[in-house]
Amino acid sequence: RQDVDAAFAESEDPKEIAAAYMHSYVSSLQRAGLVSRTIAFVIDLIIFVVVIALLTFVLTAPFVLAFPGQFNIHFLSNPNGIFVEPNGPLAILVTFLVGTTSLAWTIVYFIVLEGRFGTTPGKWLLGLQVLRENGTRIGYVEAIIRNIPKVVGNSVFLLIDALLMLLLFNKEKQRGFDKIARTIVVHKRKVK
Numbered sequence: 001r002q003d004v005d006a007a008f009a010e011s012e013d014p015k016e017i018a019a020a021y022m023h024s025y026v027s028s029l030q031r032a033g034l035v036s037r038t039i040a041f042v043i044d045l046i047i048f049v050v051v052i053a054l055l056t057f058v059l060t061a062p063f064v065l066a067f068p069g070q071f072n073i074h075f076l077s078n079p080n081g082i083f084v085e086p087n088g089p090l091a092i093l094v095t096f097l098v099g100t101t102s103l104a105w106t107i108v109y110f111i112v113l114e115g116r117f118g119t120t121p122g123k124w125l126l127g128l129q130v131l132r133e134n135g136t137r138i139g140y141v142e143a144i145i146r147n148i149p150k151v152v153g154n155s156v157f158l159l160i161d162a163l164l165m166l167l168l169f170n171k172e173k174q175r176g177f178d179k180i181a182r183t184i185v186v187h188k189r190k191v192k
Contacts (some may be wrong), residue, residue, distance in 0.1 A: 003141035009014065022078050022136060026184075027188040029131075032173060032189045036128060037128070037185060040120070040128055043126075047121055048109055053108075054101075068171050103151075106150060106151055110147040111143045112143075114130050114146075115139055115140035115142070116140075118130050118137055127188050127189050129186055130143075130146070131182075131184060133182045133183065137139055138183055140182075145177060146183050173185070
């Protein structure tokens with residue numbers, strides 16, 4: 001309240017008053033560290049892989065049953081879950097459908113959920129939320145930028161991004177792509 005009163009005394013511009021209030025608000029929020037963010041990511045990854053496996057089964061089952069000689073299905077432990085190895089033209093089409101569905105699910109799960117709600121199911125379960133550095137809600141642009149390593153699907157890229165959080169941005173507890181997107185991850189229920 002004192003920060004808002006001070007902002008009113010210094011300015012009559014609503015945007016400046018709101019910015020002053022948000023500055024004091026965001027500094028009172030506890031930033032989420034590597035452990036809570038990793039646990040949230042593991043939960044998200046489990047949900048993500050289960051849905052991808054179900055979608056892959058639904059997409060491939062009719063083709064595999066109708067044309068059994070054209071498919072070799074491999075269950076791999078990679079970010080894409082299940083891989084359908086094509087043995088013919090129809091299998092190539094199905095592989096394309098599975099890959100496109102995986103990419104679409106990645107975009108929906110990480111970008112649309114964060115862009116719309118500021119959280120994913122894993123973050124929500126741990127009480128985490130993604131905000132802009134000024135404390136306001138993120139939009140789709142910030143969600144896209146901060147999730148580039150997940151969409152690209154490169155584990156090394158994601159690991160380097162997390163290491164940047166530890167080495168360079170430890171005080172702010174931001175991953176490299178959080179820094180680029182100007183976002184923070186905070187505990188919704190905890191204040192400093």
